[in-house]
Amino acid sequence: MIEIDRFGDVTRIKMGREYEGRVLYWTAAYLVDGLLIDTGCPHTAEELAKFLAGQNLRLAANTHHHEDHVGANHLLQQRFRVPIMASRESVPLIGQSLELHPYQEVVWGRPVPTVVNVLPDNLATQNHRFDVIGTPGHSADHVSLVEMNKGWCFTGDLFISREPKAMRPEEDVYEIARSMKKLIDLQIGRFTLFTGLGNVVEDGREALQSCIDYIQVLSQRARELERRGHSTGDMVNQLFGRESILAGLTGGHISSENVVRALLRPEF
Numbered sequence: 001m002i003e004i005d006r007f008g009d010v011t012r013i014k015m016g017r018e019y020e021g022r023v024l025y026w027t028a029a030y031l032v033d034g035l036l037i038d039t040g041c042p043h044t045a046e047e048l049a050k051f052l053a054g055q056n057l058r059l060a061a062n063t064h065h066h067e068d069h070v071g072a073n074h075l076l077q078q079r080f081r082v083p084i085m086a087s088r089e090s091v092p093l094i095g096q097s098l099e100l101h102p103y104q105e106v107v108w109g110r111p112v113p114t115v116v117n118v119l120p121d122n123l124a125t126q127n128h129r130f131d132v133i134g135t136p137g138h139s140a141d142h143v144s145l146v147e148m149n150k151g152w153c154f155t156g157d158l159f160i161s162r163e164p165k166a167m168r169p170e171e172d173v174y175e176i177a178r179s180m181k182k183l184i185d186l187q188i189g190r191f192t193l194f195t196g197l198g199n200v201v202e203d204g205r206e207a208l209q210s211c212i213d214y215i216q217v218l219s220q221r222a223r224e225l226e227r228r229g230h231s232t233g234d235m236v237n238q239l240f241g242r243e244s245i246l247a248g249l250t251g252g253h254i255s256s257e258n259v260v261r262a263l264l265r266p267e268f
Contacts, residue, residue: 010031
């Protein structure tokens with residue numbers, strides 16, 4: 001399934017595999033001035049390509065290598081001959097077939113490995129300039145694209161919500177907070193977040209700061225519980241009330257327990 005909405009000059013393309021009339025999990029790409037930011041998941045690649053026909057697509061950029069952000073790379077290269085770019089760290093990952101969990105193949109699908117180019121520090125379209133900013137944490141290769149004059153921040157999966165309650169085991173919660181702080185500190189006025197889930201958050205600075213504050217409070221609480229001898233399971237219940245439903249759906253790959261374990265790692 002694919003849904004199209006417009007936010008001024010930015011076109012949001014929400015995509016997701018449909019099952020019994022419901023989308024399993026949304027992901028999003030954004031089209032602005034001929035630049036496509038992320039390409040969605042493999043299951044929706046054909047729908048995306050059909051929409052992009054006649055849209056004057058000139059270039060695509062991936063925020064990171066995950067399957068729900070690079071899924072149409074191969075098809076778009078074949079059909080439109082457009083260059084696709086990603087961070088230096090992303091390039092080798094996008095160019096190989098990575099191991100996926102069963103739920104990832106069901107929900108998003110397996111991307112075809114593609115050869116992509118390295119993103120420069122800034123990316124120019126006909127009418128805009130996007131600064132490419134390293135924002136690791138969700139993944140080590142993650143970047144965000146920021147149009148300073150317009151106040152657009154395309155943040156991939158850096159920002160999920162103000163109070164994230166589940167994550168992958170490799171995510172670094174403190175690196176996420178530092179990356180968010182990097183965006184907050186940009187010399188830019190009020191800005192809008194365009195997220196990888198398709199949420200458009202108008203007061204981006206407030207949203208990012210709210211998430212940072214939440215992480216700091218959780219960290220203090222988790223370390224105090226650890227000091228008192230609580231088990232990881234106890235800490236999950238104390239901090240979140242219960243384990244996330246995503247843990248059951250993903251075989252534990254995305255879970256609240258992963259958040260707790262991340263909080264208990266050294267901050268630096």
